[in-house]
Amino acid sequence: MQILAIDTSTEFLSLALWLDGRVLSRDIHAGQTHSQQILPTLRELLDEANIELTALDGIAFGAGPGSFTGLRIACGVAQGLAFGANLPVVAVSTLQALAQQSGADKVIACLDARMGEIYHAAYEKQNNAWIEVSAPALFKPEEAPKVTGNDWVGVGTGWLVYPEVLQTVYGEQLREMPKPDHSSHPTATSIAELALPTFEAGLARPAHEAAPIYIRNKVALKMSERVNR
Incomplete structure (x- = not known):
């Protein structure tokens, strides 16, 4: 199975080629330049692998939640490439x-x-598969949903921005807090790994069904809302 994976949901541009278990990847702090860098970087990756897009089995992309602009870029690029190469797609949280x-x-x-908000979800791995304990949703950090049991690990930029608040919410249930490194953003490698079973089962979708997962309906606060917060 040979898969291209894309994520632009944060300030990082992440691309990966899953080639029958071998992975070639790029993770670049792109800031606001995802749209300028994604196709040249993809070309470099394909050249390194000595493979063309049409030889792949499909394209996976980080569908969200995340930056509105970033999600549109990942979805649009995945959709456009999939149309051009006649490939199916898989959207990954x-x-x-x-x-x-x-x-x-x-x-x-x-x-x-x-x-002042976070995108939040909780997962537990059982029999090598992720079980959704708390579905992806938008919360103020102090209102993050409770979980049961201990030995939970916090990951993602929300923990880096609101460490004290989230520590208060989850307290001794936590085994580990995240560190400020690149693992705090979703990587295309993990997106490829999650998409692989869907591709193998023949459940990938046609390109026209690709869609972002926004969660939040509002991009920004009105001026009156900012004053009142």
Whole structure:
């Protein structure tokens, strides 16, 4: 199975080629330049692998939650490439991608959603598969949903922006807090790993069905709302 995976949900541009278990990847702090860098970087990756897009089995992308602009870029590029190469697509949750790359079995994934909020989900691995304990949703950090049991690991930029608040919410249930490194953003490698079973089962979708997972309906606060917060 040979898969291209894309994520632009944060300030990082992450690309990976899954080539029958071998992985070639790029993770670049792109800031606001994802759209300028994604296709040249993809070309470099394909050249390194000595493979063309049409030889792949499909394209996976980080569907969200995350940056509105970033999600549109990943979805649009995945859709456009898939149309051109006649490939199916798989949309992967960015929060589940964080859980996948954590190395833990009980994960509370939080991405900074700006505007004083976080994108939150909780997952537990059972029989080598992720079970959704708390579905992806938008919360103020102090209102993050409770979980049961201990040995939870916190991952994602939400934990880096609101460490004290989330520590207060989960307290001794936590085994580990995240560190400020690149593992705090979803990687295309973890997206490829999560998408692989769907591709193998023949359940990938046609390109026209690709869609982001926004969660939040509002991009920004009105001026009156900012004053009143």
